[in-house]
Amino acid sequence: MEKYDLAVIGSGPGGFSAAVRALDFGKDVCLIEAGHVGGAGVMNGALTSKTMWELSHDYAVAAAVDRGYRASGLQVDFTKVKKSVMKAAKTKQYQILSQIETYSQKPGQKGSLTIKYGFASFKDRNTLEIDRGKKEDKETIEADYIIIATGSSPRELPDLKVDQKRIINSDGILNLKKFPERMMIIGSGIIGCEFATIFSNFGHTEVHLLDRAHRVIPFADNDVSDFVSGNLQKNGVVIHHTANLRTVNKKKDYLEVVLDYEDGHSTVIEVDVVLVSIGRDPNTKGLGLENVNIQTTPHGYLKVNEECATGDFDNCNIFAAGDVTGHKALYCVAEEQGRFIVEAIFGELEYPTDYSHMPTLMFFKPEVASVGVNEKILQEKKIPYKAAFYSNEMVNRTIAMRNTNGFVKVLVSDDGRDRILGMQAAGPQASAFIVSVSYLMNSESGMNEVLRSIHPHPSVTEGIQECFRVFNKRSIFKPEAFPDKIKSWAWKPLELQSEKS
Numbered sequence: 294m295e296k297y298d299l300a301v302i303g304s305g306p307g308g309f310s311a312a313v314r315a316l317d318f319g320k321d322v323c324l325i326e327a328g329h330v331g332g333a334g335v336m337n338g339a340l341t342s343k344t345m346w347e348l349s350h351d352y353a354v355a356a357a358v359d360r361g362y363r364a365s366g367l368q369v370d371f372t373k374v375k376k377s378v379m380k381a382a383k384t385k386q387y388q389i390l391s392q393i394e395t396y397s398q399k400p401g402q403k404g405s406l407t408i409k410y411g412f413a414s415f416k417d418r419n420t421l422e423i424d425r426g427k428k429e430d431k432e433t434i435e436a437d438y439i440i441i442a443t444g445s446s447p448r449e450l451p452d453l454k455v456d457q458k459r460i461i462n463s464d465g466i467l468n469l470k471k472f473p474e475r476m477m478i479i480g481s482g483i484i485g486c487e488f489a490t491i492f493s494n495f496g497h498t499e500v501h502l503l504d505r506a507h508r509v510i511p512f513a514d515n516d517v518s519d520f521v522s523g524n525l526q527k528n529g530v531v532i533h534h535t536a537n538l539r540t541v542n543k544k545k546d547y548l549e550v551v552l553d554y555e556d557g558h559s560t561v562i563e564v565d566v567v568l569v570s571i572g573r574d575p576n577t578k579g580l581g582l583e584n585v586n587i588q589t590t591p592h593g594y595l596k597v598n599e600e601c602a603t604g605d606f607d608n609c610n611i612f613a614a615g616d617v618t619g620h621k622a623l624y625c626v627a628e629e630q631g632r633f634i635v636e637a638i639f640g641e642l643e644y645p646t647d648y649s650h651m652p653t654l655m656f657f658k659p660e661v662a663s664v665g666v667n668e669k670i671l672q673e674k675k676i677p678y679k680a681a682f683y684s685n686e687m688v689n690r691t692i693a694m695r696n697t698n699g700f701v702k703v704l705v706s707d708d709g710r711d712r713i714l715g716m717q718a719a720g721p722q723a724s725a726f727i728v729s730v731s732y733l734m735n736s737e738s739g740m741n742e743v744l745r746s747i748h749p750h751p752s753v754t755e756g757i758q759e760c761f762r763v764f765n766k767r768s769i770f771k772p773e774a775f776p777d778k779i780k781s782w783a784w785k786p787l788e789l790q791s792e793k794s
């Protein structure tokens with residue numbers, strides 16, 4: 294039986310980062326993958342969806358007719374779009390495979406990386422069985438430490454069977470043969486709104502989005518989710534708020550979707566494809582967790598502690614990273630946890646993982662980014678705050694881009710210290726500049742540090758600086774002159790409000 298220092302189940306961002314970091318410590322590592330190399334970080338997930346988003350965004354810009362140019366003969370072919378998406382995915386997969394081959398076992402080498410394909414499950418705390426799906430094609434390996442980085446899969450609706458042809462989830466997007474003429478997206482979270490943006494950007498699909506609540510992306514502040522749904526509607530998406538899916542009747546040439554609304558009325562809509570995007574479930578089934586006495590939460594996530602260990606760190610050899618842990622299901626979280634575990638096991642931890650200042654990006658039209666907490670969370674926790682809003686309509690760079698649909702909203706503490714608590718931003722480059730505020734938050738800087746630095750002109754980030762200046766009435770343009778574009782307000786819990794009065 295082959296023996297390794299570390300075995301990692303799953304080659305997504307969590308598993309791959311752990312495997313590679315272990316090489317840095319001279320360890321022999323076995324990486325086991327049951328599906329696509331790179332996991333949802335590459336295929337049917339972050340990279341493929343972002344490639345589609347980029348292509349759809351460029352196409353929408355090329356198709357615009359309000360900027361002084363008009364493209365003639367602009368065409369888009371779904372099969373060619375898919376080819377570009379696959380090229381992007383293959384680029385990353387071959388980078389991963391090239392690195393694995395570079396570090397494959399060689400005589401006398403300290404540290405090696407071996408990939409094995411198949412479904413891994415625990416026999417005991419140091420032994421994994423790898424099942425290649427064919428009868429008798431099983432292998433058993435041993436490892437001192439094992440990391441579970443098995444990711445997550447699209448959640449299913451109990452009464453709607455996904456066939457990945459006409460009723461699909463995010464794993465089935467690339468199975469489509471052409472742009473659907475009509476599409477119903479069930480679930481208006483990040484994945485639902487991203488694909489609503491992508492398909493409406495290409496302009497070949499009538500997109501319907503089912504939102505069972507009153508607002509899309511329910512965890513966002515109301516102004517942010519209103520901004521997102523307003524833009525989706527402007528892009529042609531029909532949003533069905535407060536609708537519940539009753540049934541999908543499969544007809545020979547189309548699907549009949551029946552929706553029941555909160556106010557009691559119902560609608561029947563004809564579409565060609567239904568996309569289910571109602572969340573994701575952790576991949577913990579079939580892992581043989583009962584053989585190693587590892588518990589899951591009621592939702593199937595692995596219970597891990599601060600060190601991502603499945604038990605007491607000093608006596609534990611089984612760890613978990615990524616979506617399977619129930620932390621935010623993000624690429625950067627998985628990758629960070631993978632590195633972190635290996636550093637904790639084989640090295641020395643320099644600092645604990647802090648998830649609180651990790652930015653989140655959402656690829657809509659335009660992109661939306663956030664870091665820290667939002668107003669909803671602050672109000673839930675009854676933390677007083679001050680807020681300022683600065684529209685991109687006032688920012689010279691976005692005026693020059695002819696693309697002013699966006700804003701910066703900053704939240705600072707209302708305790709005399711002006712600590713930065715969070716920022717939400719939308720518009721061009723928001724996904725890049727959000728990191729600057731994340732750095733400030735990590736270094737526990739306050740508003741004054743932002744005000745001391747001078748932002749170059751013309752840059753999109755001038756909006757951030759002006760937004761901060763709004764708090765102490767130093768902005769060049771004033772809320773009084775532009776009340777819908779520049780705003781500030783404060784919030785405190787009711788009990789504190791009455792204290793003052």
Ligand SMILES: Cc1cc2nc3c(=O)[nH]c(=O)nc-3n(C[C@H](O)[C@H](O)[C@H](O)COP(=O)(O)OP(=O)(O)OC[C@H]3O[C@@H](n4cnc5c(N)ncnc54)[C@H](O)[C@@H]3O)c2cc1C
Binds near residue numbers: 327576
């Ligand atoms: C459509 C979509 C878009 C996304 N966009 C973004 C984005 O823009 N930004 C972002 O930060 N995040 C995004 N995400 C989320 C991100 O992809 C995930 O959070 C991330 O991939 C999780 O990494 P992971 O290593 O935990 O698991 P995964 O990437 O899911 O990888 C797990 C791997 O484990 C394998 N596996 C499972 N069970 C076994 C087993 N028993 N034996 C062997 N192998 C096994 C699977 O085949 C898979 O390859 C997106 C996700 C989706 C679905």
Ligand SMILES: NC(=O)c1ccc[n+]([C@@H]2O[C@H](COP(=O)([O-])OP(=O)(O)OC[C@H]3O[C@@H](n4cnc5c(N)ncnc54)[C@H](O)[C@@H]3O)[C@@H](O)[C@H]2O)c1
Binds near residue numbers: 480482503506570623
């Ligand atoms: N840009 C990014 O960072 C990015 C992009 C895509 C996915 N992701 C990750 O993937 C995760 C999963 O995305 P998601 O959009 O599937 O989940 P989500 O949790 O973001 O949204 C699910 C949505 O489906 C709705 N829903 C749940 N059950 C429903 C039902 N029975 N009928 C109708 N609606 C229902 C919820 O109310 C919610 O609006 C995200 O939470 C995120 O962590 C990140």
